[in-house]
Amino acid sequence: MxxxxxxxxxxxxxxxxxxxxxxxxxxxxxxxxxxxxxxxxxxxxxxxxxxxxxxxxxxxxxxxxxxxxxxxxxxxxxxxxxxxxxxxxxxxxxxxxxxxxYAAGAVDLRELVARRGPLAPAECARVGLAVLDALATGHERGILHRDVKPANILLAPDLTGAPYGRVLLTDYGISVQPDTGETRYTMASGVVGTAGWLAPERATGSPATPAADLFSLGCTLYHGVEGRGPFERESPLASIAAVVTEEPRRPVRAGALGPVLRGLLEKDPGRRTSARVLEAELSRLVAPQAESSYTRPPTDLGSQPPWATPDRPGSTTGTAASTTGPTAAAGPTDTSGPTGAAAPADPTARAVGSAGRTDPSAAGPVPAHQRPRHPVLRAAVAVGLGVVLALGGAWYALADRTGDGGAATAPYGDAVGLAEPLERGDCVRAVWPGGRRFSGVPRLGVEPACTGAAGRGVDGQVVGFVGASSAEEARELGPARCEEATREFRGRMAAVRPLAVVPVPDGFEEAGRRTACLVLGAHGPVYGPLGDRRPFGTAFADTAPMQRRDCLDARPGRRALLVPCGGRYDEQVLGFTRLGQDVTLAEARGVSDAACARDVPPRDYGFDPSVHEAGSWTGEQSWETGARVVVCTVKRRNGGTMEGTEP
CATH class of the missing domain: 3.30.200.20 (Phosphorylase Kinase; domain 1)
Structure with missing residues (x-):
């Protein structure tokens, strides 16, 4: 049959x-x-x-x-x-x-974090201890999972009614028993697992081992406590490259779980934390008063996640703005977007905790697990994996400080120039010293209409805030927290960079004891409001404000309107690609559909290739600024309208 x-x-x-x-x-x-x-x-x-x-x-x-x-x-x-x-x-x-x-009421860890925010370190350790117990039992029986990731961990109510008390590992679809001679089922690419979660030795073709499952568990726990994976990038190829050649992003929320994550994310499987040591480390976090070995996690909630407890001083008080449209369908290229950290353009930014990094001059010897990989290895992997598309993701932090600690006349200092604290949704223009974007401290101004003078657009928008208990804490942790708070927002756009506006000590109270988190166009203006500040029916003046999962109504004259995804629409934004600097706008419009079909194929998002095809949008202003970004969409082959949350 x-x-x-x-x-x-x-x-x-x-x-x-x-x-x-x-x-x-x-x-x-x-x-x-x-x-x-x-x-x-x-x-x-x-x-x-x-x-x-x-x-x-x-x-x-x-x-x-x-x-x-x-x-x-x-x-x-x-x-x-x-x-x-x-x-x-x-x-x-x-x-x-x-x-x-059927686990009634279950939600997978990926969905829970996306819906409610990252878990507290102790709660994440409880989940990890349960998954470790399942993995270790399988390893004892010769079964390797090979696809440990947040989507394969279910949290369900337990017998006491605790909503996430029961932890379940699922989907042994690519598991293997290596010592039995059993056939190994691999994908056409030769890499078994999910990009961004598999161990570096697996990405380079080495045999599966229990240590590889533990590396994937480390990536999963990192996602649980940080809200993103340590190696998530714009594409699966970029994620695999990051796993092999880059160190994990420095965690911001992990706290006592940080050393555990570092041990699990060792590139060398021989130096990676063993299951026995990991059990002891996680047990101490879940039940610090216990001295004996902890073999079964409790079914109660233990340490509550941050969204289940009242706000605490120093906790994040602002989050990334929500966006319109359905969540992305699961698929190989369904990622959280570009979040690769980059060194700040302004050397003074290091003093205010740029990206959560400390001043290298004050640091001691670099631990072995944080040392850069050998450049030959980087080059070899780069050649083997190809050129990785990197759009946006760099970030910038600023705070105007007087060298003698003198009084400031504005919440963020005289150089920034704002007389009033920023509010969420404020559109801003930025004037950079010497005209070089992200070089020096810009002077900011609020544009109430979000259109900018003479229609030139605005440079960016305030998308959230992060709180602090003191001005010193804001200076040290505000930038890294802003990077986290804007991560999801930035991941939906093609070429943007975050900007952390830290209050000066004398303006700390006036600024509401919080750092303002902005998103600015990486190459030029964004031509209008962003995120949920864009009303339906808005006509896009350029492609810069377009975001993943936006639904578009195409009009004559290369015009597109933002429309609800719950009704009828012509196209839906899936992602972005970039063309070479020598490609003119006219040339781009002739090849952009093919480029999107190659780099952001709708099939990867679950769309039936016999019904749907790739579309594209290019913008004149974005092309003139040098971004060279193509917005990739999906549309029906017969020219008809789409409806609801296809596919």
Whole structure:
């Protein structure tokens, strides 16, 4: 019988399981909530979905074999309290369906962090201890997971009713038993795992080991406590390159969990923290009063995440502005956006805690795990992986300080020049010394209409604030906290940089005891408000304010209007690509669709290639400033409108 994907809700699988509704997407297909007519209970069913009917037969057979292997491996761990139980694997119309327990009220760690914010270090350690217990049990039985990541960790209510008390590891779809001679199922690229979460030795083709699972666990815990992965970049290729050649971003929120993360993220698997040592370290964070070995995590919440407790002095009081449109569909290129740290252009910024870094002149010897990788290795990997697109992501911090600590006449100092504290949503113009953007301390001015003088646009906008208990804390931690607060916002745009405006000591109270976090165009103005300050119906004067997942109504004359994604629209923004500096705007408009189809293919976002195709937008002003950014969209091949949250 020919293999084919199944239809939707209401269908009966294997004569027994009635599909109720789709719960989510897995690495190989969809996960459904189903009703077991025989046992009269609810279960979760994973089905394989082939988006491309022309997928080669060998690849189809491999994915089917992976599903059977997942069921077999997970079933071998069905007695473990932190592994999703697999009940059965059934055949239906030539495809295997995995029957699993349904964890009512569960949410995966990725979604929880996106919805509620990063976890507290102790709470993150509790989750890590549970996942470690599951991994260690699998390792003892010769089973490696190979795809540990936030999306594969479920948090569900426990028996006491605690909403996230139960921790479950799921999706053993690419797991392997290396010592049994079992067939290893690999992707066409030869890399098994998810970019940004897999260990460097796996990225370079070395065999899977338990240490590789622990590295992925370290990336996952980093995401849990920091709100992003340590190696997340604009594309999967860039993420893989970062895993191999770059050190993880310096954590800002990790606290006592920081040393644990450093040990797990060692490039050399031989120097990486072992499971036994990791268990002891995490146990001390979860239950610091206990001296004995801690073998099973408690089911209660333990340390509450920050969004479950009242605000504390020094906690973040502002977050990145929300944006319109649905969340991005899961897929290989669904990332959090460009967040690569760059050294500040202004050398004085180092004194105010640029990107959370300390003054190198005051630092002691650099630990081995923080030393730069060998340049030959960097070059070799760069050649092997290709050129990585890097749009935006650099950041800048400023604070005007008098050398003698004298009184200031404005909340942020005389050089910045603002007489009143900034407010969220304020559009600003920035005049840089000598006309060089991000060089020196700019003089800022607020543009109430967000249009700028003579239609030249505005340079950026205030998207949030971060609080502090003292002016010194604002100076030391404000920039790094602003980088974090603007991360998601910046990840939705093509070429922007953050700006942390730190209050001077005498203006600390007047500024509301907080640092203003701005987002500015990296190459020039942004031509209007950003994020949720853009009303529907707004006509884009240029592509600079366009953001990922914006829904557009295309009008004659290369005009685009921002419209709600819940209704009908012509195109949806998926991402960005960049063309060479020698490409003219006229030339760009002739090749931009093909460039987007190559660099931001709609298929990677779950869109059916037989129905959808890549589109693009280019902007005259953005081209003149040298950004050379192409906005990549998805649209219907027949020219019709899209609707709702396709696909």
């Amino acid at each position: 020919a293999l084919r994907a199944s239809s939707g809700a209401g269908r009966v699988v294997a004569g027994r399981y009635v599909l109720l509704h789709r719960l989510g997407r897995g690495g190989m297909g969809h996960v459904w909530l189903a009703h077991d007519q025989r046992l009269v209970c609810e279960v979760a069913l994973k089905e394989i979905v082939f988006h491309d009917p022309a997928e080669p037969g060998q690849e189809r057979e491999t994915r089917v074999a992976r599903a059977r292997a997942e069921a077999r491996h997970a079933a071998g761990l069905r007695d473990h309290p932190h592994v999703v139980t697999v009940h059965d694997v059934v055949e239906h119309e030539g495809l295997p369906w995995i029957v699993m327990e």
